[in-house]
Amino acid sequence: MANSNTSLWRGQERSSWIRLRTLILLRWVAIIGQITAITVAQQTYHVQLELALCFLAIGVSVMGNLTAILLFPENKRLSEFENFLMVLFDLLQLSFLLYLTGGLNNPFALLLVGPVTISASVMSTRSTLIVGAVAIVLTTLLAQFHLPLRTDLGFVLDMPDILLFGNWAAMVIAIVFLGAYSHRVSSEVQSMSEALSATHMALAREQKLTDLGGVVAAAAHELGTPLATIKLASSELIEELDDRPDLKEDAALIREQADRCRDILRDMGRAGKDDLHLRQAPLSSVIHEAAEPHINRGKNVHFDEGPVGDGDVQQPSILRKPEIIHGLRNLIQNAVDFALGNVWVEAEWTSDRITICIIDDGRGFPAHMFGRIGDPFVRRRRSESDRRARPEYEGMGLGLFIAKTLLERSGAELKFANGTDPYQSLTHHPDRRGAIVQVVWPRNLVDAQHGDSPVPSGANQPFQI
Numbered sequence: 001m002a003n004s005n006t007s008l009w010r011g012q013e014r015s016s017w018i019r020l021r022t023l024i025l026l027r028w029v030a031i032i033g034q035i036t037a038i039t040v041a042q043q044t045y046h047v048q049l050e051l052a053l054c055f056l057a058i059g060v061s062v063m064g065n066l067t068a069i070l071l072f073p074e075n076k077r078l079s080e081f082e083n084f085l086m087v088l089f090d091l092l093q094l095s096f097l098l099y100l101t102g103g104l105n106n107p108f109a110l111l112l113v114g115p116v117t118i119s120a121s122v123m124s125t126r127s128t129l130i131v132g133a134v135a136i137v138l139t140t141l142l143a144q145f146h147l148p149l150r151t152d153l154g155f156v157l158d159m160p161d162i163l164l165f166g167n168w169a170a171m172v173i174a175i176v177f178l179g180a181y182s183h184r185v186s187s188e189v190q191s192m193s194e195a196l197s198a199t200h201m202a203l204a205r206e207q208k209l210t211d212l213g214g215v216v217a218a219a220a221h222e223l224g225t226p227l228a229t230i231k232l233a234s235s236e237l238i239e240e241l242d243d244r245p246d247l248k249e250d251a252a253l254i255r256e257q258a259d260r261c262r263d264i265l266r267d268m269g270r271a272g273k274d275d276l277h278l279r280q281a282p283l284s285s286v287i288h289e290a291a292e293p294h295i296n297r298g299k300n301v302h303f304d305e306g307p308v309g310d311g312d313v314q315q316p317s318i319l320r321k322p323e324i325i326h327g328l329r330n331l332i333q334n335a336v337d338f339a340l341g342n343v344w345v346e347a348e349w350t351s352d353r354i355t356i357c358i359i360d361d362g363r364g365f366p367a368h369m370f371g372r373i374g375d376p377f378v379r380r381r382r383s384e385s386d387r388r389a390r391p392e393y394e395g396m397g398l399g400l401f402i403a404k405t406l407l408e409r410s411g412a413e414l415k416f417a418n419g420t421d422p423y424q425s426l427t428h429h430p431d432r433r434g435a436i437v438q439v440v441w442p443r444n445l446v447d448a449q450h451g452d453s454p455v456p457s458g459a460n461q462p463f464q465i
Contacts, residue, residue, distance in 0.1 A: 018122050020076040023086050024065050030090070031061050034097060037108060041101075046152035050100050057096050064089065084119070084127045091115040091131065095138040103146025104139070104167045105159050112139060113174045120183035132179045136172055143168045230258045280317045280448030283347055283354065289320075290328035291345060294336045301336070305347040308355075316349055318446040319453065323406035330403035331358045331437050338362040344432055354441045357427055360434035364418035373416045374404040411445035414438065 038054050041047040078086065091112070098109055112135055119131040143164060149157040159167065234255035241248040281289070284305045295301055307313040318324070335343045339360035346357040365373060404414055417424035419433035426438045444451045 018078055018083060020068060020072055020078055020082075023078070023083075024068055027061060027065050027090065030094075031058055031065070034058050034061075038101075047157075048150040048152065050147060053100050054097060057093055057100070061090075061093055080124060080127065083123055084131070087115045087119050087123075087131055088134065091135060091138070095142065098142055099146050101147070102149035102157065103142035103144075104164055104171070105146070105149060105157060109139070109142065109167070109171065110174075112171060113178055116175050116179045117182050120179040120181075121186045125183065128179060128183055132175055135175050139168060139171045139175070227258050227262050231255050231262075234258065279320055281320050283316050283318050283349065286318055286320060286325060287328065287345055287347055287356065290325050291332045293329065294332050297336055299336045299339050299341060299343055301332070301343045301345065303345050303347075308348045308350045313349060313351055316354060316443060316446075317448045318354070319448045319451075321410055321446075324410050324446070327403040327407035327410070327412075328356065328358075328439070330399045330406075331439070334400060334403075335360040335362075335435065335437070339434065344429075346427070349443065352443050354443050354446060356439045358437045358439075359419065359427055359429075359432045361432065362434040364420060364433070364435045365416060367418075370416065374401055374414070407439055410441070412439045412441045415440075 035058060038049060038051070038058075042049055042051065094111055094115070098104075098106055098112075101108075103109070116128070116132050116135050120128045123131075151157065158164075234251045237251040238248055238255070241251060284303070287303065287305070291301055291303075305315070307315075332343065332345065335358050339362050342361045344357075344359045346355075346359070348355045348357075407414060415426060415438040417426050417436045417438075419427060419429075419436055424436065426436045445453075448454060
């Protein structure tokens with residue numbers, strides 16, 4: 001799943017975002033610019049040009065645009081191969097014009113960088129490398145082979161060899177640097193966009209689950225009295241219908257189904273209620289709720305909660321925000337996935353901050369990945385032991401990115417370390433030597449009673465459907 005999503009955003013599918021109409025418009029701009037440059041050079045500066053061949057090259061571009069307009073709808077989006085052919089055609093057409101007008105002696109040779117930059121921004125690495133290699137080859141050929149620029153007096157406009165070489169070197173460097181820069185930045189933007197989209201989807205899903213649990217719990221509360229009445233009435237009927245076994249059986253069935261409805265509503269309502277009191281929960285309850293899906297996955301999850309220092313600071317009641325629950329759940333899932341047998345969830349609090357540490361007894365974070373922890377789509381080559389230990393893990397880092405983004409949105413600061421690091425200060429237990437993730441909130445940001453956003457008191461509000 002992760003691999004397929006990545007391919008959607010990087011390269012082949014990304015190129016299909018470009019409309020044919022956009023490239024046609026850009027080509028019209030280039031055609032107008034080429035005609036203007038040739039006209040000014042010939043009429044104003046009296047440069048002798050092969051006008052017939054120049055206008056033939058421009059005419060081919062015009063015909064290509066007109067053909068595309070007639071054959072394809074305006075909203076057509078180009079495939080990877082079609083985009084590649086369009087960019088390659090523009091590169092070859094521009095190179096032919098430069099061949100006719102002095103090669104690298106022509107200052108407009110700088111425009112050869114344009115098709116490479118476009119390719120790097122919207123196409124795959126393979127297509128970009130091909131376009132860049134073609135551009136470098138054409139630049140090298142144009143430095144040696146071209147028709148000279150001549151004035152009306154017959155003088156040839158040529159650069160000194162050292163300047164021509166410098167111009168060639170600058171062109172090659174620009175093609176390589178701008179191509180690599182554009183491709184890298186574009187890939188980063190797209191991967192971040194996809195990761196943020198996944199984050200919003202995860203948060204929306206958690207919010208919907210919370211709201212759904214609230215609706216069900218409220219329904220269970222409201223239906224509790226009618227169901228109790230039905231059960232009481234059916235019990236009385238059972239006692240009074242001893243002489244009517246057929247009706248007594250029906251009354252027993254009614255009581256049984258009333259009990260069943262009560263059990264179903266109770267089970268469905270465990271996720272929470274849309275109740276002012278349940279918009280908050282003790283810190284330990286929120287942690288246990290986040291860890292619940294991963295308790296019975298074959299690893300031992302240990303909880304350790306208490307105030308810091310000698311002070312008797314009461315356990316805080318914090319906001320039950322979906323982003324907090326989902327973020328902690330992702331971190332605990334990550335720890336359970338990589339733990340050998342044990343995961344520790346430590347919660348500490350003071351009067352001004354709340355700290356949660358999630359530690360496992362696995363191998364910890366790879367040392368070379370510390371600078372990129374929390375980035376979306378982090379890849380690294382997996383060993384055979386990694387695949388056996390966690391075959392479903394794709395190593396994309398998206399889950400950790402979602403957790404980090406959601407928790408930081410709630411005001412938390414995250415730190416990452418390994419228990420084997422002698423200089424880490426996140427935990428002081430020598431037996432907890434795996435990966436460590438520390439989440440720290442200023443208490444006023446999540447305290448549901450005395451913080452910046454306390455849960456209001458009063459009557460519960462009705463559901464808005």
